[in-house]
Amino acid sequence: MIAILGLGIEVFTTQLISIWFAISALINLFLTSMHGSLKWQLIQFIVTGVILLLIFRPFAKKLQPKFHPMNTADGMVGKTGTILNNQRVKVDGQSWKYVADAEVDVGNLVQVVALNGVTLKVQKIKDREE
Template structure:
C-alpha cells in the first residue's frame, strides 16, 4: 500500500497543473507546489497524515508568498488623464449649483458639470475638490476683508 501514496501525489500534481494551465489566473499553482512537497515527503515517510499536513502547510505558504508578491499587480490601476489637472484649480460658476441639483462650472476655459454641498450662484468663484467621471465636486471660495477671493 505504500506505493500508492507517491502515485497519489503525482496524480494530484498533474491534475493541479492541468487546472492551472486551463485558467488565466493563479488558481491551483499553490496546490501543485504542495503536491510536490507531499510527493517528496512520501519518499521519506509512509505516514499519509504527515504527507497531507506537509501538503497543506506548503500550499498555504506558497499562497501567502505569491499573494504578497503579486498583491500590487492584482489591484486595478487608475489611469491619470489630463482632466485630473483641474483638481485644485479655481473656476467660475456658469449655472447655479445647489446641494440637490448640479450646475455648470468653467475651469481653464472648459465647461464642466459640477456639484457642491453648498449653494453657489452664477458668477461666483469656486475651487475644484475632486473629479468623478465628468462631474467636478467644487467648494465655494470666501471673500476676505481686502476684497480678495480665497479658496478653501
C-alpha cells in the first residue's frame, strides 16, 4: 500500500523524492514474505528510502529535462517586423505596440532590440522601397 501511495504521489509531484520510498516499500514487501518483525521492516523502510534518495536523486535530477515555459514574447529580440502605423509593428504575424529611438515610417523593416512588458523596442533596418 505504501509503494502504491508513493508512486501515486510521484506521478503528481515529479520531484523525485517519494519514488525512492516507494522502491523501499517494494523491498519491504519481500521482507514481509520472510516474516521479518515489524520493527526491522520499519527500520529497513526508512534506511533504504533515505539511502536511495541520497544516492540516486542527484543523478535523476541531472537526467530530468529543464522545463522553461515559453510564451509568445520569449525570443522576440532579434526578430524582424514591418511597421503598420505609428503605434503598431507586425512581427511573426502578430501586431505589437512599439517604440523606436529614430523615426520610422509605415512599411519600414525593423528589428526588435528589446522587450519591455508588451511593448517592443525596434530599430530601423531599411526602407521597403530600397
